[in-house]
Amino acid sequence: MSSGRELFARDGPEAQMDEIAARAGVGIGTVYRHFPTKEALLTAMVRDRFQEFAEIATLAEDTIDPRHALETVMRRSAEAVEGDVGFQLAMMGSNQLEWEGIEEQKAVLAAVVTRIIRRAVDAGVVSDDFTFEDFGMVMCGITSTMYYKPGGADWRRHLAITVHGIRPPVRDVEQESA
Amino acid sequence: MSSGRELFARDGPEAQMDEIAARAGVGIGTVYRHFPTKEALLTAMVRDRFQEFAEIATLAEDTIDPRHALETVMRRSAEAVEGDVGFQLAMMGSNQLEWEGIEEQKAVLAAVVTRIIRRAVDAGVVSDDFTFEDFGMVMCGITSTMYYKPGGADWRRHLAITVHGIRPPVRDVEQESA
DNA sequence: CAGCATACGGAGCTAAGATTCCGTTTGTCA
DNA sequence: TGACAAACGGAATCTTAGCTCCGTATGCTG
Numbered sequence: 195m196s197s198g199r200e201l202f203a204r205d206g207p208e209a210q211m212d213e214i215a216a217r218a219g220v221g222i223g224t225v226y227r228h229f230p231t232k233e234a235l236l237t238a239m240v241r242d243r244f245q246e247f248a249e250i251a252t253l254a255e256d257t258i259d260p261r262h263a264l265e266t267v268m269r270r271s272a273e274a275v276e277g278d279v280g281f282q283l284a285m286m287g288s289n290q291l292e293w294e295g296i297e298e299q300k301a302v303l304a305a306v307v308t309r310i311i312r313r314a315v316d317a318g319v320v321s322d323d324f325t326f327e328d329f330g331m332v333m334c335g336i337t338s339t340m341y342y343k344p345g346g347a348d349w350r351r352h353l354a355i356t357v358h359g360i361r362p363p364v365r366d367v368e369q370e371s372a
Numbered sequence: 373m374s375s376g377r378e379l380f381a382r383d384g385p386e387a388q389m390d391e392i393a394a395r396a397g398v399g400i401g402t403v404y405r406h407f408p409t410k411e412a413l414l415t416a417m418v419r420d421r422f423q424e425f426a427e428i429a430t431l432a433e434d435t436i437d438p439r440h441a442l443e444t445v446m447r448r449s450a451e452a453v454e455g456d457v458g459f460q461l462a463m464m465g466s467n468q469l470e471w472e473g474i475e476e477q478k479a480v481l482a483a484v485v486t487r488i489i490r491r492a493v494d495a496g497v498v499s500d501d502f503t504f505e506d507f508g509m510v511m512c513g514i515t516s517t518m519y520y521k522p523g524g525a526d527w528r529r530h531l532a533i534t535v536h537g538i539r540p541p542v543r544d545v546e547q548e549s550a
Numbered sequence: 551c552a553g554c555a556t557a558c559g560g561a562g563c564t565a566a567g568a569t570t571c572c573g574t575t576t577g578t579c580a
Numbered sequence: 581t582g583a584c585a586a587a588c589g590g591a592a593t594c595t596t597a598g599c600t601c602c603g604t605a606t607g608c609t610g
Contacts, residue, residue, distance in 0.1 A: 271441060342465050398558075401560065
């Protein structure tokens with residue numbers, strides 16, 4: 195199972211049951227005795243790792259500086275999926291695939307991140323219409339750089355551009371007073 | 373072939389040869405008489421549509437305002453892949469999959485977009501380290517919103533954030549004179 | 551119209567990969 | 581040690597989808 199994770203990290207959902215079993219040093223039958231279907235196995239691995247997001251966000255919430263807190267969640271989340279193709283796909287498709295049992299973890303993540311965002315908004319360091327949904331959207335974008343441009347474009351650069359992009363628009367005095 | 377495009381737009385590379393043939397009102401054999409393999413068929417369709425990017429960029433180059441020109445390429449490119457899952461994947465993976473015969477179109481696109489970027493940089497409306505590679509990277513990100521959050525997050529919002537993000541960083545006088 | 555060529559259709563072949571099933575091994579209890 | 585149970589392994593099965601092949605239809609030429 196933990197060996198399956200290595201393969202999942204390398205090949206994503208394409209990872210083959212035979213190979214997973216071989217890597218784990220067991221027969222295919224044994225794998226199926228633990229997980230009724232391949233999907234169940236994938237789900238278990240994703241749920242397992244998805245947990246990390248909530249932990250990352252929770253840790254980041256301790257950061258005093260509001261902007262730094264938000265940037266930390268984003269960076270750490272990206273780092274968490276780095277080098278794990280399966281996890282990258284899981285993050286990007288987290289709302290289109292209905293992975294069983296991930297709902298609650300997602301709820302926790304949403305709650306924490308929403309608080310972090312609100313704090314940044316209140317501090318005026320992030321555009322006041324920035325939402326948790328936006329967070330998922332831009333993280334998906336940053337992850338797409340890892341997934342689709344491996345060894346090419348640098349996702350940290352994408353992150354930097356994004357972080358810059360979610361800052362409040364520059365307003366002149368007239369607009370602000372209006 | 374044009375009917376294959378509809379299926380490709382809906383299902384991406386998952387589109388099945390049987391269905392493509394049926395949709396076209398011909399037998400599978402006939403499809404294979406025109407395209408030796410499925411990949412050849414997909415390549416032909418992608419090459420066909422990829423052409424549009426170069427056209428879009430070329431048209432946008434006429435725009436006088438440098439920032440507007442760049443934003444137009446980005447928006448039009450995104451609009452071009454909207455609603456076409458196959459094309460979305462093609463755009464995102466354009467540099468990992470080696471689609472035959474796309475190289476030259478990509479070269480044209482690179483040349484035109486690079487000029488547009490340079491103009492924007494020279495006008496000081498875009499960060500001066502923004503490159504064509506960055507362009508591909510952020511477009512991939514925006515496209516990922518369409519692909520992974522269909523009916524969910526709004527890619528135009530992602531575009532707006534990105535456009536904001538590639539602006540030059542705000543510098544105070546001291547930094548500028550340094 | 552006969553003969554030939556070209557293009558078509560789609561049943562069937564093949565490969566790949568998930569899943570099943572049963573003979574075998576391992577472990578436990580008396 | 582013998583009997584039973586639980587877990588294992590992996591060959592065989594099933595399914596899907598790309599691709600091939602050959603009998604047939606269409607069309608052209610003399």
